[in-house]
Amino acid sequence: MAFELPKLPYAHDALTDLGMSKETLEYHHDLHHKAYVDNGNKLIAGTEWEGKSLEEIITGTYDASSVAQNGIFNNISQLWNHNQFWEMMGPGQSSMPSELEAAIKESFGSVDAFKEQFAAAGAGQFGSGWAWLVKNADGGLAVTKTENGVNPLCFGQTALLGCDVWEHSYYIDFRNKRPAYLSNFMDNLVNWENVASRM
Numbered sequence: 405m406a407f408e409l410p411k412l413p414y415a416h417d418a419l420t421d422l423g424m425s426k427e428t429l430e431y432h433h434d435l436h437h438k439a440y441v442d443n444g445n446k447l448i449a450g451t452e453w454e455g456k457s458l459e460e461i462i463t464g465t466y467d468a469s470s471v472a473q474n475g476i477f478n479n480i481s482q483l484w485n486h487n488q489f490w491e492m493m494g495p496g497q498s499s500m501p502s503e504l505e506a507a508i509k510e511s512f513g514s515v516d517a518f519k520e521q522f523a524a525a526g527a528g529q530f531g532s533g534w535a536w537l538v539k540n541a542d543g544g545l546a547v548t549k550t551e552n553g554v555n556p557l558c559f560g561q562t563a564l565l566g567c568d569v570w571e572h573s574y575y576i577d578f579r580n581k582r583p584a585y586l587s588n589f590m591d592n593l594v595n596w597e598n599v600a601s602r603m
Contacts, residue, residue: 405455406445407480409438414568419496423588428576436572437486441494444479454571458484459557460562466558469511481553485534490569494595504600511545519545523586526569535586537565565594578581 412433417426434495448454452459458480465477473481500508505515507569520536526535529549536548545564550557556563567589574585 405534407441407458409433409441410490412490414495414498419493419593422497422502422592422594423577423585424493425577428573430595431576432568432573433486433490437483440479440483440486442597444476447476449478453480460541462555462557462576465498466554471551473554478553481555481557484557485553485568488566491598492565492595493589493593494598496595497592498595498597501600502597504596504603507545511548519590521547522565522567523583523590526567526586527583529569532570534569535569536561536563537599539561539564542560562602565599 412429415430419429420426422601431544448456448461453476456464461480462484465474465480467473467477479519481547500515508515508518508578512521524537525547527550529535529551533549533551533552534555534557536550538546538548538556540546540561546561548559548561550556550558555566567586568584569582578585578588
């Protein structure tokens with residue numbers, strides 16, 4: 405069965421007052437995300453990966469020895485990344501649940517220190533990629549960054565929060581100011597209840 409583009413969990417204009425415009429969501433979700441879905445479906449058709457889950461395809465096609473991943477991985481991983489990304493944001497201005505806050509303080513010292521480290525990871529990712537808050541196998545939290553479509557599944561980690569730092573995710577609203585986009589993401593867009601639910 406072919407993968408489908410999931411609907412946004414909110415209206416296209418729901419994040420406008422929080423710094424992410426309707427135009428950005430129309431381009432990012434309706435065009436970029438849809439392209440990953442369409443291309444991914446074409447590439448897996450008739451292969452051993454047809455009928456497998458996104459997670460199985462991602463972990464099965466990731467090549468740790470290669471900087472340039474194959475087309476199946478690139479499109480399916482980006483499909484998965486974006487499925488998570490829309491859910492990790494929201495217009496509700498949720499507060500950070502106490503369980504998540506305690507885990508963040510234990511791993512980073514403070515919530516502010518975590519936010520600074522996360523924003524620095526995203527700003528420091530050369531070229532396209534993602535910044536992540538992950539839970540490691542030992543239960544500890546860490547901030548990571550990945551190039552292009554690579555995600556925490558490739559390393560046996562659980563993705564709690566991810567921020568897309570490809571230019572298409574911020575250029576309409578923030579032009580070349582990636583650090584400002586990341587600060588706005590952390591301060592205004594994150595759905596902390598969703599992040600906590602992934603723990």
